[in-house]
Amino acid sequence: MTAFEKYTDLEVVQKIGAGEVELFEIIIRRYNPFLYKVGRSYNYNHEDTQDLMQDSYIDAFTSLSKFENRSAFKTWIIKIMLNNCFRKQQRWSSKNIINAKINEIATPMFSNHKHTDTNKTVINHELCGVIENALQQIPLDYRMVFSLREVNGLNVLETADALDISEANVKVRLNRAKSMLRKEVEKSYSTEDIYEFNLIYCDKMVENVMDKLKKSAI
Incomplete structure (x- = not known):
């Protein structure tokens, strides 16, 4: 270890x-x-x-x-x-x-192995842009709650603490953030695929x- x-x-x-x-x-x-x-x-x-x-x-x-x-x-x-x-x-x-x-200097990497063939890889790159663009359309307050909860994996209490808002507010903003994202994006990708720090x-x-x-x- x-x-x-x-x-x-x-x-x-x-x-x-x-x-x-x-x-x-x-x-x-x-x-x-x-x-x-x-x-x-x-x-x-x-x-x-x-x-x-x-x-x-x-x-x-x-x-x-x-x-x-x-x-x-x-x-x-x-x-x-x-x-x-x-x-x-x-x-x-x-x-x-x-x-x-x-910008496009760093292409997000996927954390799992479900996208392996060439065709899917091409589609993934395109959809990553769609995901990022969709998230950019969400107001910052909602986007950051979505990022901390769904992308970074913080729980409700941790998210509330990080953003200095109430736990109830975290839940409301998360629900609204999800409703703002296009349904096809949420169906196509898991949230952890959105942004991955390139190792x-x-x-x-x-x-x-x-x-x-x-x-x-x-």
């Missing part, structure tokens, strides 16, 4: 606090997929999402002493990413750059964040 699998989030946080900074790599690898999905759900492109992820990891590292284990670590770090996404959006708005679009970027993210931590001598 590797350290990645062996330690709980709280154990990793405690070990980092005790000086084992190199174990922060576990946090990065564990939460790359979750933070990536948050950034893409906010309609940031691949490069902007990766920049936001790096910023969020640095913020998380510098704030580890403030993590009180009152909520799940997953919720805590996703909330940091959400805050960074929101701040970036506000900066863009002030410069009248509101209509940021998802080829995982090592690079670890390298970049750990390098920044070393250089800043945090």
Whole structure:
């Protein structure tokens, strides 16, 4: 069993606090997929999402002493990413750059093996665009609830905590978000297929964040 699998989030946080900074790599690898999905759900492109992820990891590292284990670590770090996404959006708005679009540099990877033949692969790429376009039409408040609940797998309480809304509000927004998506999209794909952090970027993210931590001598 590797350290990645062996330690709980709280154990990793405690070990980092005790000086084992190199174990922060576990946090990065564990939460790359979750933070990536948050950034893409906010309609940031691949490069902007990766920049936001790096910023969020640095913020998380510098704030580890403030993590009180009152909520799940997953919720805590996703909330940091959400805050960074929101701040970036506000900066863009002030410069009248509101209509940021998802580009095609990174093609979402599928997490299962049900789409294997060439014809289905082509169709998958096309439908991925349909899914992303459909989600972009949903107002942000509903889109983020859908992303956290259905794409990132947070439960109702965790989603409410991350977004600072009530559990009842989470349920209402999720139902409305689903109703906004075209029925053929929901029938064609499972929700986890929507955005998958391409594993080829995982090592690079670890390298970049750990390098920044070393250089800043945090």
